[in-house]
Amino acid sequence: MSTGAAGFLERYEGVIGKLPGDSALRAAAAASFRSAGLPGGTSGRRIEAWKYTSLRPVAEAKFLRDAAPRHEAETILAGLALLDAPRIVFVDGALRSDLSLTPAAGFARFAQQPDFGTLTWPDREPMVALNTMLAEDGAVLDVPADRDAGVVQLVSIASSDADFHPRHSIRLGNGARLTLVEISVGQGTYLLNTVAEIHVAEGAALTHIRLQDEAATAFHVSTTYADVEAAATYDSFTLNLGARLSRTEVHAQLTGKGGAAHLNAAQLLAGSQHADFTSVVGHTAPGCQSRQTVKNVLAGKSRGVFQGKIEVARQAQKTDGYQMNQALLLSPDAEVDSKPELEIFADDVKCSHGATVGELDAEQMFYLRSRGVPEAEARSILVRAFLAEALDAVADETIRARLETAVDGWWERQAA
Amino acid sequence: MLEIRGLAASINDKPILNGIDLTVPAGEVHAIMGPNGSGKSTLGYVLSGREDFTVTGGTATFNGLDLLKLEPEQRAAAGLFLAFQAPIELPGVNNANFLRTALNAVRRAHGESELDAVQFLKLAKAETKRLAMPDDMLKRNVNVGFSGGEKKRNEVLQMALLRPKLAILDETDSGLDIDALKIVADGVNALRRPEFSALVITHHQRLLDYLVPNKVHVLLHGRIVRSGGPELAKELEKSGYAELIAEAA
Numbered sequence: 001m002s003t004g005a006a007g008f009l010e011r012y013e014g015v016i017g018k019l020p021g022d023s024a025l026r027a028a029a030a031a032s033f034r035s036a037g038l039p040g041g042t043s044g045r046r047i048e049a050w051k052y053t054s055l056r057p058v059a060e061a062k063f064l065r066d067a068a069p070r071h072e073a074e075t076i077l078a079g080l081a082l083l084d085a086p087r088i089v090f091v092d093g094a095l096r097s098d099l100s101l102t103p104a105a106g107f108a109r110f111a112q113q114p115d116f117g118t119l120t121w122p123d124r125e126p127m128v129a130l131n132t133m134l135a136e137d138g139a140v141l142d143v144p145a146d147r148d149a150g151v152v153q154l155v156s157i158a159s160s161d162a163d164f165h166p167r168h169s170i171r172l173g174n175g176a177r178l179t180l181v182e183i184s185v186g187q188g189t190y191l192l193n194t195v196a197e198i199h200v201a202e203g204a205a206l207t208h209i210r211l212q213d214e215a216a217t218a219f220h221v222s223t224t225y226a227d228v229e230a231a232a233t234y235d236s237f238t239l240n241l242g243a244r245l246s247r248t249e250v251h252a253q254l255t256g257k258g259g260a261a262h263l264n265a266a267q268l269l270a271g272s273q274h275a276d277f278t279s280v281v282g283h284t285a286p287g288c289q290s291r292q293t294v295k296n297v298l299a300g301k302s303r304g305v306f307q308g309k310i311e312v313a314r315q316a317q318k319t320d321g322y323q324m325n326q327a328l329l330l331s332p333d334a335e336v337d338s339k340p341e342l343e344i345f346a347d348d349v350k351c352s353h354g355a356t357v358g359e360l361d362a363e364q365m366f367y368l369r370s371r372g373v374p375e376a377e378a379r380s381i382l383v384r385a386f387l388a389e390a391l392d393a394v395a396d397e398t399i400r401a402r403l404e405t406a407v408d409g410w411w412e413r414q415a416a
Numbered sequence: 417m418l419e420i421r422g423l424a425a426s427i428n429d430k431p432i433l434n435g436i437d438l439t440v441p442a443g444e445v446h447a448i449m450g451p452n453g454s455g456k457s458t459l460g461y462v463l464s465g466r467e468d469f470t471v472t473g474g475t476a477t478f479n480g481l482d483l484l485k486l487e488p489e490q491r492a493a494a495g496l497f498l499a500f501q502a503p504i505e506l507p508g509v510n511n512a513n514f515l516r517t518a519l520n521a522v523r524r525a526h527g528e529s530e531l532d533a534v535q536f537l538k539l540a541k542a543e544t545k546r547l548a549m550p551d552d553m554l555k556r557n558v559n560v561g562f563s564g565g566e567k568k569r570n571e572v573l574q575m576a577l578l579r580p581k582l583a584i585l586d587e588t589d590s591g592l593d594i595d596a597l598k599i600v601a602d603g604v605n606a607l608r609r610p611e612f613s614a615l616v617i618t619h620h621q622r623l624l625d626y627l628v629p630n631k632v633h634v635l636l637h638g639r640i641v642r643s644g645g646p647e648l649a650k651e652l653e654k655s656g657y658a659e660l661i662a663e664a665a
Contacts, residue, residue: 362468367504370464371518371574372492372525381517385508 004059005037008163011065012133019136021114029122029132036126047126052305052337053247053276055127058191058219062161069159071187073099076157080183081402085151092157093164094137103141103152110138110167117169117197119225119251127221127247131165131195138167141180145173145201151181151399156194158186158218168196172204172232179207181399184214185242191219198226198234202256205233209399211406214242216271223249230256230285237394238265239403240275241410247276254281254288254316262291266390268383268410269302269334276305283316283346290320295390296327297383298334299414308353309341316346323353328386330360330379380411417442417613418463418582422474424638425462432458434638435474440582443610447624447649448617450635451657456617457501459635460586463615464498465491478582492518493525495581499571499588501617506558511570514558515540519577543576546606548599564591572603579607584615589623601626621653636664 002010012030017023039047040054073091077099088107089099095109114135122129143149156166172178184192192214200206206226214220220243228234238248252261267275281290296304306325327336340353360382368378387407394400423436432455440446448456462469463476465488476483481494506514520530531539540554549569559567568588575583583604589597604614604627616627624632624646632648633640636657641664642648 363504364506366466366488367500367506368514368518369488370466370492370498371514372489372522372578373518374489374521375487377517377521378489381509381514382506385506388508 003062004041005033007063008130008134009034015134019134020111022116025116026133029129032123033126033129033133036129039126049278049307052307052339053245053274055219055245057245061189061191061219063163063191064161070161071159073157073159076159076185076187077155080155080185081405082153082155082183083151083181083398083402085153087153087155088139089155089157090137090139090166092160092162093166103149106142106144106149108140110140110169111136113140115140115169116167117225119197119227119253120195120223125223125249127193128195128223131167131193131223134163134165135167135195136165138169140168141170141178143172143176143178143204146175147173148177151179154180154182156182156184156186156192158188158190158192158215161188161190163191163193166192166194168194170196170206171199172201172206174201175203176201177205179209179396179399182208182210184212184220186215186218188215189217190215192221194222196222196224198224200226200228200232200234202229203231204229206235207396208234208236209394209403210236210238210248211403212238212240212242212246212248213406213409214246216242216244216273218243220246222247224251226250226252226261228252228254228256228259228261231258232256233260233262235260235262236264237262238277239406240265240267240277241406243273243275245274247278250279252279252281252290254283254290255285257285258287259285260289260291262393264292264390264393265294266297266387267295267304268297268387268407269304270299270414271302272300273302274305275302276307278305278307280309280311281321283310283312283319283321286316287318288316288320290322292323293390293393294325295387296325296336297330297386298327298336299330301331301333303335303337305337306355307339307341309343310351310353312342312344312346312349312351314345317348319346319349319351321349321351325355326386327357328360328383329357330383376415383411417479418615419477420474421476423459423462423471423476424473425458425469425471427458427469431472432469432638433462436635436638436640438633438640440613440615442613443608444630445604445608445614445616445627447629447632448615448635449619449632449649449652451661454635455638456635457586458638460498460584460615460617463491463584464488464496489521490525492578493522497575497578497580497583499568499575499583499585501586501588501590503559503567503571505560507560509558511556511558512537512540512554515554515574515577518574522578540573540577543573547573547576547603549573565593565596568592568600569596572600576603576607581611582613582615583607584617586617587619589618589620597623598626621649624649634660636660
């Protein structure tokens with residue numbers, strides 16, 4: 001069995017006609033993927049959007065197919081402090097109804113209701129092409145107009161050394177509300193390559209919280225496309241803690257007057273971890289607001305990447321865009337790459353961006369230690385303080401506490 | 417309690433302390449006075465283990481421990497406390513959590529059980545009340561947005577909770593009005609017992625009216641040039657340091 005792009009294409013050849021949904025779309029995606037290859041892989045072309053992140057380790061990894069699970073999904077699931085709310089659990093890319101508490105209404109599986117949506121660009125994004133080519137399952141969530149669907153948890157558990165390509169679709173009707181909590185965990189050397197398409201219709205509000213706590217040997221790629229209509233809000237927060245290599249890519253389009261998109265994130269990295277947060281916010285309607293605060297805490301030889309682009313179309317007057325990238329370097333070998341971009345065609349806008357990079361403050365460290373707080377604990381307190389502002393963006397206290405616990409867990413792993 | 421012999425220290429190769437000899441017996445309060453730049457604050461920092469200062473000579477023994485060998489947190493656990501002249505702001509760190517973490521770290525080092533949030537809050541509220549501090553100071557971030565006086569009172573609150581054996585107060589009186597000054601002095605006086613000592617660094621004699629020292633030392637060019645009883649502070653208040661500086665020159 002081949003590895004890399006060739007391996008994925010071989011797999012595709014073997015399943016043509018057997019996967020759900022539009023086979024012509026899959027064929028077109030396969031053609032795109034064949035010409036693009038894996039970003040940074042040996043055969044593909046160079047792509048600017050992947051300037052700081054190479055998927056060569058993905059190209060070199062051997063993913064098995066139909067391998068017996070090496071780990072008990074039930075045990076991994078039991079280790080998660082889930083909320084008392086509906087949960088949709090995918091194990092190795094397939095829905096596990098027996099482990100799920102699915103929402104009473106508005107839920108379907110991609111396997112039975114395949115919908116590739118309208119927003120994605122397989123021709124431009126190789127990993128979206130790969131997903132489109134091989135997607136088998138995923139969550140299709142529909143919240144009808146004016147319904148408050150509360151909290152829904154979307155859990156991905158990887159238990160074998162394989163590759164998974166979930167395809168999610170989330171649609172909120174006019175005035176609807178939903179808090180979607182996405183958690184991805186696992187054990188082993190696997191690739192999770194998710195694509196999600198999100199529609200937030202007029203006056204609706206989607207809060208999207210993501211906790212990525214994958215295995216230290218795993219690869220995590222996630223591409224989200226969101227269409228935010230008039231007076232609607234897409235409020236997202238991503239916490240990246242795990243994976244050897246991760247790429248979180250978000251494309252949010254503000255297409256109706258008075259819409260808002262918040263793409264906040266925090267990444268805590270150690271060892272030789274690499275995490276890339278890439279976003280493109282498109283303001284195509286007037287009077288919209290976008291907010292991004294992305295914080296990186298980098299220890300060891302880790303590398304954090306932030307690429308953020310705000311595009312303001314000619315007609316998008318009174319745009320209010322803000323972008324901030326801050327990094328805390330805990331070691332001289334850690335690295336951060338920050339590339340903020342503004343592309344503005346309207347003349348009456350308020351857009352700003354900034355980036356800071358720093359180390360822990362020596363005076364603050366001494367102050368804490370002079371009060372008896374041991375060095376490691378003092379560092380942890382100051383790192384958490386740095387993260388506090390980012391986590392404050394999560395309004396729901398229960399969910400924020402859950403994320404804080406995950407940060408504690410990360411810190412304990414570093415101390416061990 | 418504290419035994420300093422020939423202590424010399426520098427920062428960026430610039431000597432600041434040039435051979436300090438000082439003994440503070442248990443139960444005594446000693447005042448350190450002297451003009452700006454004489455090394456008063458440096459003495460406090462060196463004793464509490466700030467890393468930007470390099471000790472170039474001498475010894476400091478604290479209850480039999482070689483102080484200069486210990487990490488700052490070990491010195492705190494041994495019972496040393498420095499009230500900062502300019503307390504540090506910690507944005508994003510809740511004051512109550514900070515105080516509890518510090519107290520529990522010291523308790524842990526002594527083999528005592530840690531206090532839970534409820535036990536701690538009860539203790540902390542009693543102390544804030546005694547120091548006439550508003551309750552919300554516990555809820556705010558450490559020293560962030562505190563007035564000068566509130567920062568100083570927050571230092572005294574930390575001292576009251578940590579119950580050190582030796583407190584070094586670095587110009588804790590500066591920027592305080594007379595009422596706040598009394599509160600701070602009362603806070604220290606409340607800790608006075610046979611096994612508690614204090615080293616009070618100050619510019620002004622005023623604090624020493626409320627916090628009466630056993631001895632007063634005058635620091636000049638990194639050396640103690642004169643020592644005496646409380647009357648020395650009063651004398652200096654009148655005559656200033658000019659005479660001493662001339663003597664030393």
